[in-house]
Amino acid sequence: MSAASLSRLLGIGPQLISRQLFCFHTSQRCCTNVTFGQSLGPTTAAKQENVRKHPPKIRKSGKTAKFPSTNVTWEERLADAVTPLWRMNYEEQLQDYEQFIRHSPLDPCILFHEGGHWREITVRTNRKGDTMAIVYFHPQDLGKEEIRKHQKSLVEYFTTGPGAACELTSLYFQESAMTRCLHEESPYQLLYGIPYIFEEVLGLTFRISPDAFFQVNTEGAEVLYQTVRDLIRASGDYIVLDVCCGTGAVGLTVCQGAARVIGIELIDQAVEDAQCNAVLNGIDNCEFLKGKAEIVLPELLPSLEGAKFLVAVVNPSRAGLHYRVVRAIRNCEQIRRLVYISCKPEGEAMRNFVELCCLPDQQKKLFGDPFTPTLAVPVDMFPHTPHCELVLLFER
The missing domain is CATH 3.40.50.150 (Vaccinia Virus protein VP39)
Known part of the structure; x- marks a missing residue:
């Protein structure tokens, strides 16, 4: 966002605006470290140059990206969905901030359906790589025994099945008829692992629970x-x-x-x-x-x-x-x-x-x-x- 646009947004003179943009890269467990302009998957230099010249178009909602149709790894598809500007260098991103900042924020959850029921998964991680997954399950008239079967299948998937690659340290489950509710309304159930993850910020240690907000x-x-x-x-x-x-x-x-x-x-x-x-x-x-x-x-x-x-x-x-x-x-x-x-x-x-x-x-x-x-x-x-x-x- 430029100083001029911030000035228009706040109705004050541009001389009062300090234009400071800070950028960072994050380490993802399933990928290499993401730096600006760097590819995520095992793509060739030619393919990297091709996507640099022809980046995927972002829909006006800002929520989804149109992926290149051929030879795209799952890491790249994930990056396109979560970080749609990763194929652009950072200077280009800064130039486009004024346009993109008006879009709605991304939803940090992944949705998937199963047999008429749907789930959300929120994933949290820290610098050390400890990973907490919270599954929000929205059943349609299921009894307690059926819900226990779903819980058991989730534990098996993330401990001995394909999801074991995620190396979760915590797996939580919340059953709710609503899109989202508080722990007091429907308690979070720890299905596997440790109850908290911890993060270090500015020399301080922070305990993080599944229901608590943390950057x-x-x-x-x-x-x-x-x-x-x-x-x-x-x-x-x-x-x-x-x-x-x-x-x-x-x-x-x-x-x-x-x-x-x-x-x-x-x-x-x-x-x-x-x-x-x-x-x-x-x-x-x-x-x-x-x-x-x-x-x-x-x-x-x-x-x-x-x-x-x-x-x-x-x-x-x-x-x-x-x-x-x-x-x-x-x-x-x-x-x-x-x-x-x-x-x-x-x-x-x-x-x-x-x-x-x-x-x-x-x-x-x-x-x-x-x-x-x-x-x-x-x-x-x-x-x-x-x-x-x-x-x-x-x-x-």
Whole structure:
């Protein structure tokens, strides 16, 4: 995304935009390391040159790619589906960012059907190669015995069958009639392996549960969190509010120098992970509150009225922040600095930006001074795809 397009997106002058794009490669267990412009499969130099000159066309939805029709390995088909820009060199990708950034993000799940029933599989891995697979099973009027048979077949497939090549360290199963539900609604069942995987980020260790959010690109996450830490500029007088904190990655990586960090998260398992991660890393100035941010934050802020400085970091889903969260931040005069991490800034997050920066509005109960966006940093968390995270700094 260019400085000019970010300027148009945020309605501020291009001189206030910092154009920084960070790129990374990731190691995949079934492939060689992916670097920009490098082929994934055992293709010849001639074929690599051919696909470089004639890359697959990406549909306007941004979700699927048309594959070359002949002599394509399964590794290349997988790369085309998950990282559709991998055949382009990175400079070409940067030139196309403004066009591609408007597409919908990729769904990180794989869907497949079996006998009228369908499954989703989400796969998580870490630097060491530990791999957790979560199977979401959506049965159609199956009894418990039939479901147990499906579970047994999954274990056999991933331990002694063709799926053993994946070398899973954890296999989870969740039965649900809905597309997706929380662990409390339908518990995750560990069918095989260890219950957690662990990841190292900026010298800290993080425990990751199947229901908890954690950035999929570890090297990118380090730059993302370092960027947030630089923008917060928290000193000993500051209390940092980490809204939508997940497993506590942001709060734990920015806590050094802050007086206190308070994280808020809806997912029970993520809060348990965050609390465990604070203990794992010997950090005692972080606490994590369980519940909906739109309920917890308005109740929390009055208890912090004696605090001299508050800094807020928000990392919501694609749906953006609930309006009560925006209103609570806007009306809290101690919050002078806000860092907003958005995976889809052109979507619902834009409504948040407008409400944070508009003039006071009695009807919407927005009474505090408006924020001003002063810096925007795109971080390329998804190499070879048209998507990136945008870190925005708001001040007043």
